[in-house]
Amino acid sequence: MRMVRVRFAPSPTGYLHVGNARTALFNWLFARHHQGVFVLRIEDTDVERSEARHEAQLIEDLRWFGLDWDEGPDVGGAFGPYRQSERQAIYARYAVQLIDAGRAYYCFCSPEQLEAERQAALAAGQQPKYSGRCRTRPREEAARKVAEGQPASLRLKIAPGDLAWNDLVHGWVSFSSDVIGDFILLRSDGHPAYNYAVVIDDHLMQISHVIRGDDHISNTPRQLALYAALGWQPPQFAHLSTILGPDRARLSKRHGATSLQNFRDLGVLPEALRNYVALLGWSSPEENREIFTSAELIQQFSLERVSKSPAVFDNAKLYWMNRYYLKQTPTSRLIELSIPFLVRAGYLAEPAKVQGLEPWLERVLNAVLKNLDTLSQLPEATRLIFHYDAAEIVRHEATRPVAEDKGSRAVLEAFIPKVMELGDLTYQRFREIAKQVERETGKKGHDLFHPIRVALTGAVSGPELEKLIPIFEAGAKLHLVPRVKSCAERLREFAEAAHLAVAPRPA
Numbered sequence: 001m002r003m004v005r006v007r008f009a010p011s012p013t014g015y016l017h018v019g020n021a022r023t024a025l026f027n028w029l030f031a032r033h034h035q036g037v038f039v040l041r042i043e044d045t046d047v048e049r050s051e052a053r054h055e056a057q058l059i060e061d062l063r064w065f066g067l068d069w070d071e072g073p074d075v076g077g078a079f080g081p082y083r084q085s086e087r088q089a090i091y092a093r094y095a096v097q098l099i100d101a102g103r104a105y106y107c108f109c110s111p112e113q114l115e116a117e118r119q120a121a122l123a124a125g126q127q128p129k130y131s132g133r134c135r136t137r138p139r140e141e142a143a144r145k146v147a148e149g150q151p152a153s154l155r156l157k158i159a160p161g162d163l164a165w166n167d168l169v170h171g172w173v174s175f176s177s178d179v180i181g182d183f184i185l186l187r188s189d190g191h192p193a194y195n196y197a198v199v200i201d202d203h204l205m206q207i208s209h210v211i212r213g214d215d216h217i218s219n220t221p222r223q224l225a226l227y228a229a230l231g232w233q234p235p236q237f238a239h240l241s242t243i244l245g246p247d248r249a250r251l252s253k254r255h256g257a258t259s260l261q262n263f264r265d266l267g268v269l270p271e272a273l274r275n276y277v278a279l280l281g282w283s284s285p286e287e288n289r290e291i292f293t294s295a296e297l298i299q300q301f302s303l304e305r306v307s308k309s310p311a312v313f314d315n316a317k318l319y320w321m322n323r324y325y326l327k328q329t330p331t332s333r334l335i336e337l338s339i340p341f342l343v344r345a346g347y348l349a350e351p352a353k354v355q356g357l358e359p360w361l362e363r364v365l366n367a368v369l370k371n372l373d374t375l376s377q378l379p380e381a382t383r384l385i386f387h388y389d390a391a392e393i394v395r396h397e398a399t400r401p402v403a404e405d406k407g408s409r410a411v412l413e414a415f416i417p418k419v420m421e422l423g424d425l426t427y428q429r430f431r432e433i434a435k436q437v438e439r440e441t442g443k444k445g446h447d448l449f450h451p452i453r454v455a456l457t458g459a460v461s462g463p464e465l466e467k468l469i470p471i472f473e474a475g476a477k478l479h480l481v482p483r484v485k486s487c488a489e490r491l492r493e494f495a496e497a498a499h500l501a502v503a504p505r506p507a
């Protein structure tokens with residue numbers, strides 16, 4: 001096989017979608033597997049929709065996703081420029097060559113004329129296709145009209161015959177040239193059309209394999225016709241299947257998160273997303289295995305194991321993988337990733353200034369992490385640490401019974417003064433006090449611990465008190481803004497809100 005050179009060629013028109021991320025990942029895995037070259041090319045010929053900030057976003061997203069490229073607009077390379085908007089002169093040069101060879105011609109049809117033809121074809125139940133009206137105009141006449149300044153686009157003359165290729169995913173695919181009209185290479189404003197620029201670039205950049213979404217299958221015969229007209233050997237093509245949502249409709253925004261940015265905001269780890277996306281339409285020869293490092297993916301990746309059936313995007317599975325990767329992540333990185341979520345929830349202000357925050361956050365994560373699919377669930381899971389409002393607890397449907405039930409009140413009236421007397425609570429001391437309360441009230445098990453849990457945490461369930469008690473106590477000492485309340489503070493507030501018969505703390 002000749003040197004593998006592949007490219008990812010996004011149009012910078014918005015956020016990077018998982019479908020495109022999968023295309024990028026497969027190209028990257030293929031290049032790395034074959035010790036080839038991975039090129040990033042920016043297809044920004046659609047001037048109205050392409051924006052520089054989208055390009056920057058795209059590069060950031062790809063890097064976050066864990067990909068790197070050997071040639072591209074930001075890293076350079078021997079086949080640049082890597083932005084189509086900077087390659088206009090190249091496109092113009094090959095246009096001249098195609099006209100001179102009689103393989104392309106100027107078209108002066110107005111948009112209205114073309115639209116009328118299209119509508120007529122549709123009304124007759126036919127596939128719309130350019131009529132070829134300008135095809136037979138003598139070249140000199142066309143050149144004169146262009147020289148006079150008449151707007152003209154440039155079209156490729158499609159030669160009769162079949163346009164076929166052996167797709168590395170789909171096998172032989174063939175289109176009759178009858179269904180393909182003479183398509184536009186250069187628009188009347190001078191901008192190249194996608195099918196034109198892509199062929200010139202793929203050839204000049206010596207791309208060996210074009211791996212892209214199967215929405216481009218119908219473009220491939222057009223591109224093959226152009227390779228033939230230029231006398232060039234086409235690359236090999238591999239078209240990746242569509243990604244569907246759980247309802248088997250094409251994956252789109254209405255299925256929820258679909259862009260890399262969305263997943264990042266949700267607190268999905270890039271390594272989890274990368275592992276998950278690698279399995280969208282590719283399967284490892286090791287059956288029944290789903291967790292792979294990038295090095296393993298590179299080693300195992302091949303186009304032979306890419307499926308032509310659509311892949312279904314399964315959020316539950318992605319979250320399962322994310323839980324796995326969250327558990328593998330070193331604490332220091334987890335803390336760093338978690339802080340923005342806590343700041344955004346209003347639980348932490350200026351975390352950089354708080355001494356001792358990190359070891360405390362480590363305890364917090366240790367208490368809640370096993371229940372999290374994504375870091376975006378962190379605020380909800382840690383609410384009982386950062387937020388305590390006794391009035392709310394006494395009012396809330398789920399917790400109100402504890403404030404009203406006679407047995408629960410008896411437990412708390414015995415329990416609360418003992419903790420308040422103590423000031424600082426350890427789990428060890430908590431156990432001893434609970435034993436004492438059990439003896440005094442005769443309540444045990446759920447009847448004993450449920451009221452205590454509710455009064456301390458404001459919730460009917462949550463992490464073990466063994467973990468929470470030290471978190472409350474240590475959190476209170478950190479002087480966070482807003483404050484984390486200690487056990488004694490919580491209980492005092494609860495006693496007040498529930499009007500418990502609790503003697504005030506001795507002065």
Ligand code: GLU
Nearest residue numbers: 009010011043198212216
């Ligand atoms: N700019 C095209 C896209 O984003 C590239 C298609 C191709 O890979 O040829 O769909």
